[in-house]
Each structure stands twice: as C-alpha cells, then as structure tokens.
Amino acid sequence: MQEHVVIIGTGLAGYTTAREFRALAPEARLTLVTSDDGVSYSKPMLSSALRKGQSAAELGQAGADAMAESLQADVLTGVDVRAIEAQTRQLVFDDGQLEYDQLVLATGAEPLSPPFADRTRGSVFQVNNLQQYKGFRDALDQEGRVLIVGGGLIGCEFANDLAESGYGVDLVYPEDLPLSALIPGPAGQGLADALQRLGVRLHPGRTVESVDPHGEGIQAHLSDGTGLRARLALSAVGLRPRTGLAEEAGLEVDRGIVADRFLATSDDNIYALGDCARVEGYSLCYVAPLTNSARSLAKTLAGERTPVHYPVMPVTVKTSCFRIVAWFPEDPSRGQWQHDGSGADLRGEFRDGEGVLQGFYLTGKRIRERMALSREMPPLIASNEKA
Ligand SMILES: Cc1cc2nc3c(=O)[nH]c(=O)nc-3n(C[C@H](O)[C@H](O)[C@H](O)COP(=O)(O)OP(=O)(O)OC[C@H]3O[C@@H](n4cnc5c(N)ncnc54)[C@H](O)[C@@H]3O)c2cc1C
Known part of the structure; x- marks a missing residue:
C-alpha cells in the first residue's frame, strides 16, 4: 500500500517540499x-511590494484549490492541528483526526509579541503572512506616519519600502546601528545614512515603552522620554520558531524543532524544515536553506535517504536605498573584520585566526563579488554521502 505523507504548513517550506x-x-x-x-x-x-505597486491580492500566486490540483494532493485549509499522537501516527484536529505514515512539520515561526504596553485598539501590526500584510496595507493612510519598532531585517526593509512609497517613517531600535545582527559598523552606518536620505527618522539606542491611542492615530513613549506620534505602528522585534506541537508530542526542541542532516526529528517518522526547524544546530529563517532542505527531504520521503547540503547562503537585504548581501560569522569573537571601499560600495571580510573566511558583507557595486566570497567559505553542512 502507498505510504501517506502529510505536511503541516503551506508556507514556502510546506509547498516546496510538496512540489x-x-x-x-x-x-x-x-x-x-x-x-x-x-x-x-x-x-x-x-x-518590497508597496514600492512595486503590488496589492496583497496580487501577491497571492495560487489558491488552495489550484495548489491541490497541481500537486495532486489534498490541501486541508483552516485546520489547526491541535496535537500529534506520535505512537499511533495521527494528527488531531478540533473535529477529526488524520493518519500519517511520514509527517513533515513546516509550521514556520511566529512574531514575538510587541515588547511594550499596547493600549491601542488594533493600531499595532505585525507582518509575518499574507493575511497580516493585507490588514496592514488596509490600515495604511498616506496622510499619517508609520512607527516601526525593531531595526532588524524586516524593520529595515519595511522602513525602506514605506519611505520609498511616500510614507513618513520613524524607526526605533535599541542598538546603535540598524541591522547590527547581520552587518558590522561601517555597513550599518551606510544603511543608516541611506535610510535617513530617504527621509526615515532614526531613533537608535531607544526602545518603545508604551503605545497609546491619540486622536486618529497613536502616541508612542520612548525609553528616553521622547514622544512620537504616528498613524499606526509595525512591530518587527523578532520571530520565534513554532515548536508547540512538536514539544507536546515529545520531540526534541532547542530553539527550534531539532532535526538532523536528514531533516529527521527525534521521531523516525517525523521531519521538520523551514523556520520551525533547527537543522544540525542551524536556525536559518531564510528561503535558501528551506529550499535546500525541501529538495533533500523530498528524496528521503520518496525512498532515497539524502542528507541536506548547506553551503554558505548569504542573505540579500531588500533595502533598495542601500543594497546589501551578507553572511554574519557564527562566532564574532573568534576573528577580525577588515573593511574596504567607500561610499555605497563596501566590502568587509571576517577571517578567523587561521585566515579562513567566516563571514562577509558587500554593498552597492561590490555585490557582484558575492559568488567568489561564498565559494571561499567552508560549507555549513557538508555532506554528499548517502546513508
Ligand atoms: C517580511 C518578510 C520578509 C522576508 N524577506 C526574506 C528575504 O528577502 N529572503 C529570505 O531568504 N527570507 C526572507 N524572509 C524569511 C522567509 O520568508 C521565511 O524564512 C520563509 O517564508 C518561512 O517559510 P515557512 O514555510 O517555514 O513558514 P511560514 O511561511 O510561516 O508557514 C507556516 C505554515 O504553517 C502553518 N501552521 C503553523 N502551525 C499550524 C498548525 N498547528 N496547524 C496547521 N497549520 C499550521 C501556517 O498556517 C503556515 O501555512 C522574510 C520574512 C518576512 C516576514
């Protein structure tokens, strides 16, 4: 009899694996x-959809029925999986159960709750899926400013997108420079300058303490006592892998669902990939790692046990005002940065004590050097062997 493969999640990880x-x-x-x-x-x-003039509806590529048809699969929508009964290989829903032979967890990550007292009614948004994006876009009002909380990848990209589309933007973050988890000082400074040139008001070294309703919009109170008025706020303070189901099913979890290089969890019949997974110690919430994972997992599910290969997969930051490609070193205490270039065209290399390249950033025209630098770096998970 044919094995039944069940995938929880229809984000990029779920659908790519299915395809x-x-x-x-x-x-x-x-x-x-x-x-x-x-x-x-x-x-x-x-x-990046706003400056490209794409609505939330236009971002949808295919509905669930069309996906079911093209994948020759059942796609069950609006179904919250409440529990995994690993012993009997069943998923439990509110109104039923589903048996599986092989289960794939592609449950993604959820945004961290805003770390401030939000006393508004629905004026603080988070954007981690298409529905949330639609709500945010519907609430945008060209007249008012947008307060973005968090200077990471998502906060900076939205600041760029909104400012380029004509919105007033305030960006608040506790670090000295934006994107500091991904790029070191000179590149962070270049990004800060470029965002300011776009008209974004930066508020580094500060946190938002509370947000209250004010007239048609909101008033935010910052840690240095400053008050900021805006039409609405976007909280972009980080993501947490969605691991609840796995944990309750007794699977090993450690900052993500623990998976080995075959994407197998601590249960032989359950696999995990994408934002919810920590694969061989790597929690990489990006598209390239999940694409690599999906390719090898598909082979394993089809009967050819295949380990995942993770080369270095530098992150492209979609800040059009200051283009960046970067890979941050695993351990920034073990080595040194060397910076080169000027203006918008920068290159930085991070080498360890043995001179091995462990991280880099490229901006502007220097981005064309990305292949050479990526190739020079040791892979994260090197494995071509079959089990
Ligand atoms: C604004 C933004 C910009 C980004 N830009 C980039 C970029 O430029 N480059 C890049 O590489 N990455 C980028 N990323 C990250 C990248 O998009 C994610 O790594 C990727 O989309 C994660 O896909 P996923 O399938 O793992 O998770 P998700 O897309 O979160 O999918 C999770 C799925 O699981 C389902 N689910 C969860 N729990 C349950 C349950 N109990 N029962 C049933 N279903 C459940 C959800 O409904 C959903 O379908 C960006 C992320 C954001 C938010």
Whole structure:
C-alpha cells in the first residue's frame, strides 16, 4: 500500500517540499494541512511590494484549490492541528483526526509579541503572512506616519519600502546601528545614512515603552522620554520558531524543532524544515536553506535517504536605498573584520585566526563579488554521502 505523507504548513517550506516530492513520487498519497487559507505566495515579497505597486491580492500566486490540483494532493485549509499522537501516527484536529505514515512539520515561526504596553485598539501590526500584510496595507493612510519598532531585517526593509512609497517613517531600535545582527559598523552606518536620505527618522539606542491611542492615530513613549506620534505602528522585534506541537508530542526542541542532516526529528517518522526547524544546530529563517532542505527531504520521503547540503547562503537585504548581501560569522569573537571601499560600495571580510573566511558583507557595486566570497567559505553542512 502507498505510504501517506502529510505536511503541516503551506508556507514556502510546506509547498516546496510538496512540489519536490510530487515530482519524484507521482503516485504517492500526499496531504497538506494548514491553519491559514492555503494561498501560495512568496513571503519575502511582503516587505518590497508597496514600492512595486503590488496589492496583497496580487501577491497571492495560487489558491488552495489550484495548489491541490497541481500537486495532486489534498490541501486541508483552516485546520489547526491541535496535537500529534506520535505512537499511533495521527494528527488531531478540533473535529477529526488524520493518519500519517511520514509527517513533515513546516509550521514556520511566529512574531514575538510587541515588547511594550499596547493600549491601542488594533493600531499595532505585525507582518509575518499574507493575511497580516493585507490588514496592514488596509490600515495604511498616506496622510499619517508609520512607527516601526525593531531595526532588524524586516524593520529595515519595511522602513525602506514605506519611505520609498511616500510614507513618513520613524524607526526605533535599541542598538546603535540598524541591522547590527547581520552587518558590522561601517555597513550599518551606510544603511543608516541611506535610510535617513530617504527621509526615515532614526531613533537608535531607544526602545518603545508604551503605545497609546491619540486622536486618529497613536502616541508612542520612548525609553528616553521622547514622544512620537504616528498613524499606526509595525512591530518587527523578532520571530520565534513554532515548536508547540512538536514539544507536546515529545520531540526534541532547542530553539527550534531539532532535526538532523536528514531533516529527521527525534521521531523516525517525523521531519521538520523551514523556520520551525533547527537543522544540525542551524536556525536559518531564510528561503535558501528551506529550499535546500525541501529538495533533500523530498528524496528521503520518496525512498532515497539524502542528507541536506548547506553551503554558505548569504542573505540579500531588500533595502533598495542601500543594497546589501551578507553572511554574519557564527562566532564574532573568534576573528577580525577588515573593511574596504567607500561610499555605497563596501566590502568587509571576517577571517578567523587561521585566515579562513567566516563571514562577509558587500554593498552597492561590490555585490557582484558575492559568488567568489561564498565559494571561499567552508560549507555549513557538508555532506554528499548517502546513508
Ligand atoms: C517580511 C518578510 C520578509 C522576508 N524577506 C526574506 C528575504 O528577502 N529572503 C529570505 O531568504 N527570507 C526572507 N524572509 C524569511 C522567509 O520568508 C521565511 O524564512 C520563509 O517564508 C518561512 O517559510 P515557512 O514555510 O517555514 O513558514 P511560514 O511561511 O510561516 O508557514 C507556516 C505554515 O504553517 C502553518 N501552521 C503553523 N502551525 C499550524 C498548525 N498547528 N496547524 C496547521 N497549520 C499550521 C501556517 O498556517 C503556515 O501555512 C522574510 C520574512 C518576512 C516576514
């Protein structure tokens, strides 16, 4: 009898795995289960869609029915999986159960709650999926300013996108420079300058303590006593892998669902990939790692046990005002940065004590050097062997 493969999640990790698996196993029984509407979309587009004039509806590439048809799979939408009964290989829903032979967890990550007292009614937004993006876009009002809380990748990209689209933006973050988890000082300074040239008001070294309703909008109180008025706020203070289901099922969890290089969890019949997973110690919430993972997992599910290969996959930051490609070193205490270039065209290399390249950043025209630098770096997970 055909094995039943069930995937929880229809984000990029779930659908990419399904597509790759279907190409290898045309006859296999495949079901995807999602608590959302199952619309296929590219999440990275959310933080650059405004300046490209794309609406939330236009970002949806295919609905759940069209995906079910093209994948020759059942796609169950609006279904929250409440529990995994690993012993009997069953998923538990509010109104039923589903048996599986092989289960794939592609449950993503959820935004951290805003770390401030939010006394507004619905004026503080988080954007981590298409529905949330639609709510945010519907609430945007060209007249008012937008307060962005958090100077990481998502905060900076939205600041760029909103400012380029004509909105007034205040960006508040506790660090001295934006994007400091991904790029060191000179590149962070270049980004800060470029965002300011776009008209973004930066508030480094500060946190938002509370947000209250004020007239048609909001008033935020910052840690240095400053008050900021805006139409609405976007909280972009980080993501947490969605691990609750796995934990309750007794799977090993450590800052993500623990998976080995075969994407296998501590249960032989359950796999994990994408934002919810920590693969061989790497929690990489980006598209390239999940694409690599999906390709190798599809082979394993189709009967050819295949380990994942993680080369260095530098992150492209979609700040069009200051283009950046970067890979931050695993351990910034073990080595040194060397910086080169001027203006918008910068290059930085991080080498360890043995002179091995462990991280880099490139901006502007220097981005064309990315392939050479990526190739020079040791892979994160090097494995071509079959089990
Ligand atoms: C604004 C933004 C911009 C980004 N830009 C980039 C970029 O430029 N480059 C890049 O590489 N990465 C970028 N990323 C990160 C990238 O988009 C994510 O790493 C990737 O989309 C994660 O996909 P996923 O399938 O793991 O998770 P998700 O897309 O979060 O999918 C999770 C799925 O699981 C389902 N689910 C969860 N729990 C349950 C349950 N209990 N029952 C049923 N269903 C459940 C959800 O409904 C959903 O379908 C960006 C992220 C954001 C938010």
